[in-house]
Amino acid sequence: MTLRDDEKDAAIQETGVLGATTPNNYNSSPPSILNPAQDIESGEEEKDYGSPPDGGLTAWLQVLATHLINAMTWGYAAAFGVYQLYYVETLGLPASQVSWIGSVQIFFTYAICAVSGRLADAGYTRITVAVGxxxxxxxxxxxxxxxxxxxIFLAQAVCIGIGxxxxxxxxxxxxxSYFEKNRAFALAVSAVxxxxxxxxxxxxxxxxTARIGFPWAVRCAGFLALAMAVVANVLLxxxxxxxxxxxxxxLKAFSELPYLLFSMAAFVYFYALYFVFFYINSYARNIIGFSNSDSINLLIITNAMGIPMRPIAGYIADRWTGPINLFIAALAAVFAILxxxxxVTTRTGMYVFSVVYGLSIGANQGLFVASLTSLTKxxxxxxxxxxxxxxxxxxxxxxxxxTAGAIIDHxxxxxxxAQIWGGSVMAAATVIFVSCRISVTGWKLWAKV
Structure with a gap:
C-alpha cells in the first residue's frame, strides 16, 4: 500500500463535529443533513460534547438541585397571594398598587434570565446562583x-425579583445538558x-403569621429559601x-422560524399565565363568599396539583408524545377551563375548578422548559x-x-x-404554538416532537 493510500484511509476515518464520519476530498459527497422535521435549527449545528449520561447519580443530583431552586424561585413568586392579602387588609394599601408588586417581581425574575443564562453558559454557575x-x-x-x-416595592419587587x-x-x-432521551421527564421532575x-x-x-407575626413569618421563609439555595449550589x-x-x-436564533414562533407564543402565554394565581383568592372571597384562610387554601390546592401531574406529563412526553405535542394539548385544556x-358560582365548584385547573396548568408548565430546549441542538x-x-x-x-385588574375594576x-380575556389569550397562545409545531414537523398529523 502506498503512502498516498494510507493518507486516504486516515482521512476517511476522521470524525467531524456532528460525530459522523467526515469524507475526504476524494469522496466528495457531503455529510448527511437532517430534514426539517428532524433538525429544527437550520442555522445551528449540533456539536459533539459526548452523549449525555441520561441517568446516574450525578445527573439525578442535578435534578434535585434544580428541584430545590425551582421551589425557591417559583415558590416565592406563588406565595404573593398571601402577601397581597396582608398588604391590603392589614396595611390598608390599595389592591391595584399591591398587584404591581407581584407583577414587577415576576417581570424582573424573567427579565434577567438572558443575562444569567449567558453567565451560566460561560461557566459562572455557582457564583451566579450565590449572588442571586x-x-x-x-x-x-x-x-x-x-x-x-x-x-415593600423596592425590597420585594425589585431586589427579590432580580435575585x-x-x-x-x-x-x-x-x-x-445531562439528559436527552429522558430530558422531558427530568425537567418535569425538577419542575415539581x-x-x-x-x-x-x-x-x-x-x-x-398567626403565631409569631408577619415579619418573623417572612424571615422564616427567607431562612428556608437560603437552605434550599445552599444545598442546590453545592450539588450543581x-x-x-x-x-x-x-x-x-x-439574536440569530430568531431567524429560525420554530424558535421565533415559540418566542411569540410564549409572550402571549405569559400575558395571562398568572391571572388565576393572582385572582383566584379575591374571586373566591368576593364572589363566592370564602373566608380569607379558605381562599388561600384554594391557591395552595391549585399549586399542589402540579406535584403528581408534572412528572407524569414528562414521562408521557418522553415515551410517546414528545414535549411540544403534550404541551399544546395541556394548553388547550387550560383555555377551555378558563x-x-x-x-362557577358555588364553593364546590370552586374546589373542582381549583383541582382541574391545577392539574392542567401543572402539566402545561412542567413541559414548557422541555419544549423550548427541544428547539436547541x-x-x-x-x-x-x-x-x-x-x-x-x-x-x-x-x-x-x-390588565386583568383593570378589566375587573372597569x-x-x-x-x-376578565375570565373571557384570560381564556382568549390562552387560546391565541395555543394557535401560535400549533404554528410552531407545524414549522417543525410540517402538516403531519402525528409526529413525536
Missing part, C-alpha cells in the same frame, strides 16, 4: 422590615419543585466546557437561548395581572370579562 440567592434572601429580610409601599431570576436560569441550563415551593411558602407564611455541577466567547445575546370558570447555548425567551416574556408578565368588580 444573596439578593433574594436580603430582599426577603428587608421586606420583613418594610412599612411603606415603596419600601430569583439570577438564581433560576443556570440550573435549567446545567440540567438540560415549583409546586412544592408554591405549597410550602404560602402555607408557612399563613400558618406562622456543569457538564459542558464553558463558552466564554460569543455575544451576550444569540372559559368554564365563568360558570447546541447544549452550550441552552442558557442564553432559553433566557432570551424568558426575558421577552417578562414584558408580558408585568402587564398581565394589571366591570365594577365583576370577573366575567
Amino acid at each position: 440567592t444573596f439578593m433574594a434572601v436580603f430582599g426577603t429580610f428587608m421586606t420583613s422590615l418594610a412599612k411603606t409601599y415603596w419600601q 430569583l431570576g439570577v438564581t433560576f436560569m443556570p440550573a435549567i441550563s446545567i440540567l438540560s 419543585g415549583t409546586s412544592v415551593g408554591s405549597v410550602s411558602f404560602p402555607a408557612m407564611i399563613q400558618h406562622l 455541577k456543569p457538564r459542558l466546557p464553558p463558552r466564554k466567547t460569543g455575544p451576550l445575546l444569540e 372559559y368554564s370558570w365563568t360558570a 447546541d447544549p452550550q447555548k441552552m442558557g442564553v437561548r432559553f433566557g432570551m425567551v424568558e426575558t421577552l416574556s417578562a414584558l408580558a408578565t408585568v402587564a398581565g395581572a394589571p 366591570d365594577h368588580g365583576n370577573y366575567f370579562w
Whole structure:
C-alpha cells in the first residue's frame, strides 16, 4: 500500500463535529443533513460534547438541585397571594398598587434570565446562583422590615425579583445538558419543585403569621429559601466546557422560524399565565363568599396539583408524545377551563375548578422548559437561548395581572370579562404554538416532537 493510500484511509476515518464520519476530498459527497422535521435549527449545528449520561447519580443530583431552586424561585413568586392579602387588609394599601408588586417581581425574575443564562453558559454557575440567592434572601429580610409601599416595592419587587431570576436560569441550563432521551421527564421532575415551593411558602407564611407575626413569618421563609439555595449550589455541577466567547445575546436564533414562533407564543402565554394565581383568592372571597384562610387554601390546592401531574406529563412526553405535542394539548385544556370558570358560582365548584385547573396548568408548565430546549441542538447555548425567551416574556408578565385588574375594576368588580380575556389569550397562545409545531414537523398529523 502506498503512502498516498494510507493518507486516504486516515482521512476517511476522521470524525467531524456532528460525530459522523467526515469524507475526504476524494469522496466528495457531503455529510448527511437532517430534514426539517428532524433538525429544527437550520442555522445551528449540533456539536459533539459526548452523549449525555441520561441517568446516574450525578445527573439525578442535578435534578434535585434544580428541584430545590425551582421551589425557591417559583415558590416565592406563588406565595404573593398571601402577601397581597396582608398588604391590603392589614396595611390598608390599595389592591391595584399591591398587584404591581407581584407583577414587577415576576417581570424582573424573567427579565434577567438572558443575562444569567449567558453567565451560566460561560461557566459562572455557582457564583451566579450565590449572588442571586444573596439578593433574594436580603430582599426577603428587608421586606420583613418594610412599612411603606415603596419600601415593600423596592425590597420585594425589585431586589427579590432580580435575585430569583439570577438564581433560576443556570440550573435549567446545567440540567438540560445531562439528559436527552429522558430530558422531558427530568425537567418535569425538577419542575415539581415549583409546586412544592408554591405549597410550602404560602402555607408557612399563613400558618406562622398567626403565631409569631408577619415579619418573623417572612424571615422564616427567607431562612428556608437560603437552605434550599445552599444545598442546590453545592450539588450543581456543569457538564459542558464553558463558552466564554460569543455575544451576550444569540439574536440569530430568531431567524429560525420554530424558535421565533415559540418566542411569540410564549409572550402571549405569559400575558395571562398568572391571572388565576393572582385572582383566584379575591374571586373566591368576593364572589363566592370564602373566608380569607379558605381562599388561600384554594391557591395552595391549585399549586399542589402540579406535584403528581408534572412528572407524569414528562414521562408521557418522553415515551410517546414528545414535549411540544403534550404541551399544546395541556394548553388547550387550560383555555377551555378558563372559559368554564365563568360558570362557577358555588364553593364546590370552586374546589373542582381549583383541582382541574391545577392539574392542567401543572402539566402545561412542567413541559414548557422541555419544549423550548427541544428547539436547541447546541447544549452550550441552552442558557442564553432559553433566557432570551424568558426575558421577552417578562414584558408580558408585568402587564398581565394589571390588565386583568383593570378589566375587573372597569366591570365594577365583576370577573366575567376578565375570565373571557384570560381564556382568549390562552387560546391565541395555543394557535401560535400549533404554528410552531407545524414549522417543525410540517402538516403531519402525528409526529413525536
